[in-house]
Amino acid sequence: MRYALISDIHSNLEALESVLAGLSKERIDKFLCIGDVVGYAANPAECIEIVRTLRCEASISGNHEWGVLGLLDAEYFSEDAKAAVVWTKGVLSKADLDYLNSFKLTYESRDFVLVHGSLDEPQEFRYIYDSSQAHPTLESMTRPLCFVGHTHAAGILYFAGGRIMYEGSGAVSIDHDRKYIINVGSVGQPRDGDPRASYALYDTDDKKVEIKRVAYDMESAKDKILKAGLPKRLALRLCEGR
Numbered sequence: 001m002r003y004a005l006i007s008d009i010h011s012n013l014e015a016l017e018s019v020l021a022g023l024s025k026e027r028i029d030k031f032l033c034i035g036d037v038v039g040y041a042a043n044p045a046e047c048i049e050i051v052r053t054l055r056c057e058a059s060i061s062g063n064h065e066w067g068v069l070g071l072l073d074a075e076y077f078s079e080d081a082k083a084a085v086v087w088t089k090g091v092l093s094k095a096d097l098d099y100l101n102s103f104k105l106t107y108e109s110r111d112f113v114l115v116h117g118s119l120d121e122p123q124e125f126r127y128i129y130d131s132s133q134a135h136p137t138l139e140s141m142t143r144p145l146c147f148v149g150h151t152h153a154a155g156i157l158y159f160a161g162g163r164i165m166y167e168g169s170g171a172v173s174i175d176h177d178r179k180y181i182i183n184v185g186s187v188g189q190p191r192d193g194d195p196r197a198s199y200a201l202y203d204t205d206d207k208k209v210e211i212k213r214v215a216y217d218m219e220s221a222k223d224k225i226l227k228a229g230l231p232k233r234l235a236l237r238l239c240e241g242r
């Protein structure tokens with residue numbers, strides 16, 4: 001089985017289309033979506049429609065889904081994020097909101113689990129930036145693999161020889177006796193210094209996880225954010241990858 005994993009699309013249609021164009025050249029059996037389909041950029045409804053047509057094996061909820069559904073306190077969000085949540089809520093249909101409301105907080109399969117933030121308390125949407133923040137998730141894992149998003153920084157964290165190792169990009173061979181936290185990065189607003197859209201592939205037969213990057217039409221995405229009247233910073237940060 002070959003999975004394509006996408007997260008943090010954040011209403012960036014150009015980035016999502018580029019990722020799917022890249023994936024169309026590969027054999028993909030199933031899609032998995034790790035949350036934050038909406039928020040920040042200008043095409044939430046279009047991105048929801050595409051995710052719906054991917055018929056994902058699982059599509060789980062991020063903090064921006066919870067934001068537009070009114071399930072998360074406004075204080076949780078930064079000023080720019082709050083503005084994006086309000087704007088996004090205003091342009092989505094009842095059917096779009098119902099669809100987002102169908103997302104669960106986690107999804108478990110035979111050898112992996114999906115969660116947007118951290119696995120110990122998924123509803124808190126905590127960030128995993130370093131090994132100390134990774135511990136509660138590693139301890140909560142009953143499967144070898146945990147795929148996450150949320151930080152918009154792609155990377156693979158795993159235990160080896162009693163130490164936590166980190167792989168920022170590329171491919172990792174999976175040893176099922178170890179535990180791995182795999183951040184698939186962000187499709188629509190990368191913040192790890194590489195502005196290209198990020199996604200991951202998981203091949204269960206080859207036992208390999210690979211993080212991939214693809215360029216997209218950033219200028220068009222930026223223009224639309226500005227024309228929509230969303231905070232300017234949300235447009236500018238796309239080319240910085242921060």
Ligand code: ZN
Nearest residue numbers: 008036062150
């Ligand atoms: Zn996000």
